[in-house]
Amino acid sequence: MNLPKRVTLKEVGPRDGLQNEKKFVTTEQKVEWINQLSESGLSHIEVSSFVHPKWIPALSDAEQVFQQIHRHSGVTYSALIPNIKGAERALQVGVDEFAVFMSASETHNRKNINKSIEDTYSVLKEVANEGKSARKNVRGYVSTVFGCPYDGHVSLEEVKKICDKLFSIGVYEISLGDTIGVANPQQVEEVIKEVKKEFGVDRFALHFHDTRGMALANTLVGLQLGVKIFDGSIGGLGGCPYAKGASGNVASEDLLFMLHEMGIETGVDAKSFLKAATFIEDVLQKTLPSHQLKIAEGMS
Amino acid sequence: MNLPKRVTLKEVGPRDGLQNEKKFVTTEQKVEWINQLSESGLSHIEVSSFVHPKWIPALSDAEQVFQQIHRHSGVTYSALIPNIKGAERALQVGVDEFAVFMSASETHNRKNINKSIEDTYSVLKEVANEGKSARKNVRGYVSTVFGCPYDGHVSLEEVKKICDKLFSIGVYEISLGDTIGVANPQQVEEVIKEVKKEFGVDRFALHFHDTRGMALANTLVGLQLGVKIFDGSIGGLGGCPYAKGASGNVASEDLLFMLHEMGIETGVDAKSFLKAATFIEDVLQKTLPSHQLKIAEGMS
Numbered sequence: 001m002n003l004p005k006r007v008t009l010k011e012v013g014p015r016d017g018l019q020n021e022k023k024f025v026t027t028e029q030k031v032e033w034i035n036q037l038s039e040s041g042l043s044h045i046e047v048s049s050f051v052h053p054k055w056i057p058a059l060s061d062a063e064q065v066f067q068q069i070h071r072h073s074g075v076t077y078s079a080l081i082p083n084i085k086g087a088e089r090a091l092q093v094g095v096d097e098f099a100v101f102m103s104a105s106e107t108h109n110r111k112n113i114n115k116s117i118e119d120t121y122s123v124l125k126e127v128a129n130e131g132k133s134a135r136k137n138v139r140g141y142v143s144t145v146f147g148c149p150y151d152g153h154v155s156l157e158e159v160k161k162i163c164d165k166l167f168s169i170g171v172y173e174i175s176l177g178d179t180i181g182v183a184n185p186q187q188v189e190e191v192i193k194e195v196k197k198e199f200g201v202d203r204f205a206l207h208f209h210d211t212r213g214m215a216l217a218n219t220l221v222g223l224q225l226g227v228k229i230f231d232g233s234i235g236g237l238g239g240c241p242y243a244k245g246a247s248g249n250v251a252s253e254d255l256l257f258m259l260h261e262m263g264i265e266t267g268v269d270a271k272s273f274l275k276a277a278t279f280i281e282d283v284l285q286k287t288l289p290s291h292q293l294k295i296a297e298g299m300s
Numbered sequence: 301m302n303l304p305k306r307v308t309l310k311e312v313g314p315r316d317g318l319q320n321e322k323k324f325v326t327t328e329q330k331v332e333w334i335n336q337l338s339e340s341g342l343s344h345i346e347v348s349s350f351v352h353p354k355w356i357p358a359l360s361d362a363e364q365v366f367q368q369i370h371r372h373s374g375v376t377y378s379a380l381i382p383n384i385k386g387a388e389r390a391l392q393v394g395v396d397e398f399a400v401f402m403s404a405s406e407t408h409n410r411k412n413i414n415k416s417i418e419d420t421y422s423v424l425k426e427v428a429n430e431g432k433s434a435r436k437n438v439r440g441y442v443s444t445v446f447g448c449p450y451d452g453h454v455s456l457e458e459v460k461k462i463c464d465k466l467f468s469i470g471v472y473e474i475s476l477g478d479t480i481g482v483a484n485p486q487q488v489e490e491v492i493k494e495v496k497k498e499f500g501v502d503r504f505a506l507h508f509h510d511t512r513g514m515a516l517a518n519t520l521v522g523l524q525l526g527v528k529i530f531d532g533s534i535g536g537l538g539g540c541p542y543a544k545g546a547s548g549n550v551a552s553e554d555l556l557f558m559l560h561e562m563g564i565e566t567g568v569d570a571k572s573f574l575k576a577a578t579f580i581e582d583v584l585q586k587t588l589p590s591h592q593l594k595i596a597e598g599m600s
Contacts, residue, residue, distance in 0.1 A: 184561035
């Protein structure tokens, strides 16, 4: 099997995982948790979001979290930046990297960003310019690449057009998201082969949800096609609002287990990572949809 | 992606799924449920086990179930047969196919069958002979092929030796089992390539557990190497006794979803299959570890 020797896990739990949680995780708890993540050997942590607090109250303490975490050298602490106001807030607390986002389907983009796809570019460009003039890297998220809860099928031509636009405004990497967990391995192959042909595989990360149990199968296809960057959410944090009780983001520790078992290095220590997963599960006081957590709990 | 056009799902839920359940599912409920499965388009259902009732009380009504189910033409109704006494009981109620079983690791085999691997063959041969003289097909299960909860690593040479023995006693097909859900895709590739070279791929089925979320990734590898028969357990029934709360058998409906999404035919109607999954979940009064069930419940 032709697999990369080393893969980077980009941990999105503190942002993507917590943003829909009803229980407010205190700043102190967030800081302790992110410090644990830093110590696990991760090289990239998406810490928070600089969206207006009224939209995502769970992450209203983005500034305080960035000010209080202990930063490790070699770790990139990124944040989601929706607009120029968010960019200014982020720069004040020294965010390492900006992440901008949009959807590949019109309706999801409108519901999420309140703009058409066409009108989104100018906002993202403004954010990207602000980041770049402060010498920050800018990462792009494209949601609903493999299917949309409203529009259903998503055109691969549209995905490529969006990628082209995002690269042209200075994004260094695009994370292709299966927002509702409908991607199947054959489709993943089709999409990656196409974007690889057009832009090269090194500029893409994959962001899978395990809603239908296919996250690791889809990951495997990505690996076989040379993708070396995968997003994961610790504990499988981040529910899917379209299917109550169903799992959302693939649990980073499940991803790590498969990678490590296949001899792929990540630099992350699975044991200390799992400790951080147990920590946030205890804080949230609910069972998280992570296979590795369930096994650890069943064994103890 | 090189995938088979058609795959056979062998449904093991009524036997493998129920055998560890504490709640006794009444004969009437089992019969109604299996009738629903027959109507879903399955071609193979493992109905029960003719193990001594004192070992598996949950399946003590094997005879009654076989006598009362409505048999569809084109559906094979099989049963697990541990010994000659079980074979005689099974023949009295017209079981279509025998399944014999053993482990690829010495300690698991001893704990499960109370015999060494070497001493198991003669019992299996006796059962197989009894089946064949009544013109029944005999299927073989090999457990712990990808790892053992006691012995850890399992030798591929030992697996091949066992396969060779089982084929020599007249087994027509061997289901390779990942009993504790530790198989990773690279290992699955290695094992299948080896047994394929020695015996041909058409004589093998794969039996995965989703304990670590890798069942569908491992299935994908099997498909790519030409395996066309997969075991599944409706609802993901069948806990893993080594890790409380962790999922065991891959849910057949999760398997079906991935296959159908990739355009692979199974002959099974996903909708009526899911109804049968909901039925048994209601009977057992507990949440089963099936992604498709969770999605259906979240949507309703």
